[in-house]
Amino acid sequence: MANKMLLCFVKSSSFFILIIILILYSETVSAQQKEYTFNNQGNVCYMNFVCFAQNLEYSSIKRPFVFILGKQGETAKETYLKDTIKNLPAFYNYMFVYIPNQGGNARGKLYCLSSLAGLLTYNFKYGRSNLFLTIKDSLITQPDINELALNTIFKTIKLFEPKNNNLSQLPNNNLVDDFKENVVAYDLVTQKNDTEFGNYYIEEDSTDNKDNSTEKPHKTWLGPPSAFNYTLTGIVRDKSSGEALPFATVLVKGTNIGASTNTDGYFTLLKVPTDTNTLIVQYIGYDKTEIFLSPQSSKKNLIVEIRPSIQNLKTVTIVGQKENVMLVNKTDVSLIKMTPKKLEQLPNIGERDILRSFQLMPGISASNESSSGLYVRGGTPDQNLVLYDGFTVYHVDHLYGFFSAFNSNALKDVQLYKGGFESKFGGRLSSVTEITGKTGNQKKFNAGADISLLSFNAFVEIPVGSKFSSVIAFRRSYKGPIYNKIFKTFNKNSSTSSPKGMGSGGRQMQNTTITSYFYDLNGKFTYCPSSKDILSLSIFNGTDKLDNSSSMSAPSFGASNSNFNMSSTDLTKYGNIGSSLKWSRKWNDKIYGNSILSYSNYFSDRNRSQERSMTNESGETTTTNNGVFENNDLKDFSFKTDYQWDLFNFSQLQFGGFGTYFDINYSYAQNDTSTVLDRLNNAILGGVYLQNKIKLFNDKVLFLPGIRASYFETTKKMYYEPRASISYNITKKLTLKGSTGKYYQFSNRVTREDIMSGSKDFWLLSDGKTVPVSSAIHYIIGLSYETVNCLFSAEAYYKKINNLTEYSLRFNPSPMGVSYNENFFNGYGYSRGIEFLAQKKSGKFNGWVSYTIGEACNHFDIYSDSYYPANQDVTHEFKVVSLYQYKRWDFSATWIFATGRPYTAPSGAYSITLLDGTTQDFFTVTSKNGLRLPDYHRCDISANYKLLAGSKGDKKRREIGYVGFSIFNLYNRKNIWYKQYTIEDGEILETNINYLGITPNLTLSFKLR
């Protein structure tokens, strides 16, 4: 009977359409559920029923349906309101249909059920295995079900049993599985299709502006869950390269459960409600991806692969991760995260540069063109710990600091903690930059090359089998226009090397051979012997050689058989060599650990001297060497382990140990006979840390207390650093956070004050006396407000610093003796400020505006008896970054304004008559940093055009590179870097050494995939 009626429905299509129209017409939209009317009044099957879908998707029929017949006399609405299971996470993708309990007997109540089910599922288009029926009416029994053959329609039917006041499930063994619900929800098998690898560009249809580019994954498992509150572990990887993605966010949709992946891409989610939940995976520069879990997908080592954003500017390159909507991230205090993937969209001088890009964020000074090292919140670059694959990089500058030593082709992820950082990191006062290198494409061979007006850059990624991957990247400058321009900026003054007093008639020969370059090499080799272990060896070498030497020879001053030779050497060679061997192991679902053995060496050799050799008539040669000889050599041998242990779903314990052997040497000589300073220091620093990430109050509060304890061999003292950070989600959009902590630094870059030609600095290990162990206390409080498209945040900081060291030859502390070793001066200081950020995160036009008001003050008794502005003090800093995408073009523009930096200048002169009757001139200087350079401002623009593989008609084309054009300092502002003073005949000459003027650049970038 029912079947006949059903047939009737189906065959009479006009009636069917009418019904649909009727349903649509009579739809009543309420907050969540939808109410419909079935049939016309008078029809035997006329009823008002209620539909409810947790995911609010009412159009899809490819899903399980649960029909619920209420208790005796209940309307559908009443049944809907009483029902409690509809909001369980397990039923997220289900459609609930509430049927009114009408009709006198059981048959009458059940009579229209099959026809309604047929209608709603388009005549069981996707089969009947996903139809479930729950009957809450105790009068309906098994024979009634059988009579209407409902068990051929519904997979399971639950009946109300009065005995235990519960629902019993009626098994149904007659059904074939025609819904194909065993299809694995998450596509674990990657299609071995060549087009799967690489980034894609979807040609936009000019007439249709719809976003049809992203292929959304579908939910394919619609059956009931098989596991509840279980622990899920997995790894997040790039779909095209197989590269593990560190610090990605993994969340269970609709809940507060979430985690971040660790440096090796692994994550652990404790207490996932069911195995049919949906995961949301997010990573900067990648599409936000939903992963549909199913009982078939792995619960351990689930491989989640996500794609780089196809629509380039859907997500912005840099995002203040702290402000992310996601719980696990918005709780981090003062954290900025970046992926080098989309770096080319920002303007650059000649190289995509991660550290330069960070300088566009609030709190990080952008007016230091000559330093790639970061000035974070009034701190100096040496107070920023730079970790590259676990080893410390001590010097990050290439070519006088205009470029950072990090090749963005070799990098995967960068995180910057602007302050209040966790106990895991130590040894620095101000901030932490954690850089993770690429492990290389694990699926396919890949190679690429960039050429710009500055450098040539190439990389290869070679996977061997499924367990080994490698990446090698090399970059070298060539004497292109940009290199020369920068080099000249810095060597303007020394280019006139013709000495005075040579005018006695001899012919002069001057040869200048400039051989300057920089290069860097990154290599990473990763081997995964098992699914639990990763071994990786990372190598980094960045070297600069800057040579501006010249030589000159003149035959005699008069006598014909004597000879005079002069060679002027101006050679600076510096660089970093570092390497780390890391072993990571996932001991079990809850314990993850890694151990790193590393070596890092920073060397700097500076020789700015003149060698004069004179050969007299009798053939005797006398050679004199005058100038500055500076040598700094730092070696760091370290071992450290980091463990994380997920104790409970609300608490993760992190702990580890570390040990470093420092060997730091520095020598400074003013000519070949007098060594001003020669220091050799070595010591062991060792210690442990413990911290615990705790989520409280329904995950609204995240609390991270920690302690770090270190023992420093030189001072033979223990140093304890208690730290804590807390964040509180006031609403879903508004987060309040704060952090505080104590920080120690054992190796410092000491500034050698030089008023005449700009101060320089060098690394020294604390000796506990003249160079004490420096320390800082941070206090940070912040507020962020984030919507889907916008972000506003404000953060205030206060940092108190003790035991700062500067070196100055301007003073002699003990008048009764001259000892240059005593020219180290100690002081203290503070910095404070407030940062504001407003960001538009999405759309074709996006970007951000940031403003920082701050100050950094120092107090050194030797300079002044009150606080004076520190060298890096900047009062106002305003930055605008705007990005615009049009078809295959990316446009960007940045504008930076910063208050000028303070400086000290010669202010006057006096002379003293010596005992032999001659007079000696001396110069006096202004109060320390009493003057300020003019304000700094600059605008940069860039345009990139994507290069695509494939023919023009193809909708989906692979991106194989780009052509980039940028202009640095668009309106050619003459920003002053420092002032140089030269004394000639008792007069002082002031020269402004300017930063770069307008500099255009062209970049060509190619890659295989």
Add this chain to the structure above:
Amino acid sequence: MEKHIKLLLLIFLFSIFIIGCKKEENKEFTDTPVIESYLEPGNFLMLNVTRQIPFSSNVVYASDDINNLVINTTYNNSLHLLSSLGDGTYVDSSTRVSEGVNYNLTFTYNSKNVSAYTYIPSKPQNMTLSSTTITIERMDTTSGPPTGTMPDPIEITWSNSDASYYLVLVENIETTLDPIRDFGDKEPPGNRFRKSPTNSASEEIRAMDFQYYGTHRIILFHVLPDYAALYNQNSTSSQNLTNPSTSIVNGYGIFTGLNSDTLFVEVKE
């Protein structure tokens, strides 16, 4: 939303109130006095106070009159007021400077307390010369390069057990100068030359150091490190701006004690 923006605005306004460094007023020039005083046994304590020469043209000087300062010295536990002689020169004519005594100096300038201290070192002991005469052949550039051998240098020795600083000054005391070599177009050198301060116990004077024939006075000064530092740092090059080591607080210059001994050398043709 609006509420939060207001909140941010409030924080911003608040920040403007709390920010504002206790920075010193930017000064291009600080009027700090320059002192010059050598204290030698047997002489009166004399002192010269001057102003620095500023590089900038529009500077503000302190109101203090350089000729009317109240300068006190303390030695042997007694306070003495220096009298002005004009041109910034002051003298304490009450007692002559004597060896081994500590001298302290104080006065107020530009609202700051300027002070300095020094003591008088001992007279050089056991000063000897390896020879009191030296014979140097007259050199004439017109007759070609000189022939023959250079005479041995004169070695000056003295006792210096504590490695303190000594300075050798050589002065021709003839009324008319008789040059050893032809200076050509160049300006003739002065009648004095010195060696660099040393903390050894000997010094050599080579024949080529002498420019004139006749009697020379060899003065060996026993100096203090702050005076030696003037020479150490006299290559005030473009590398650094170095102020000489000094005992003077809130002032520049030199306030140092010294002591000397003298011997004579005859330069013969």
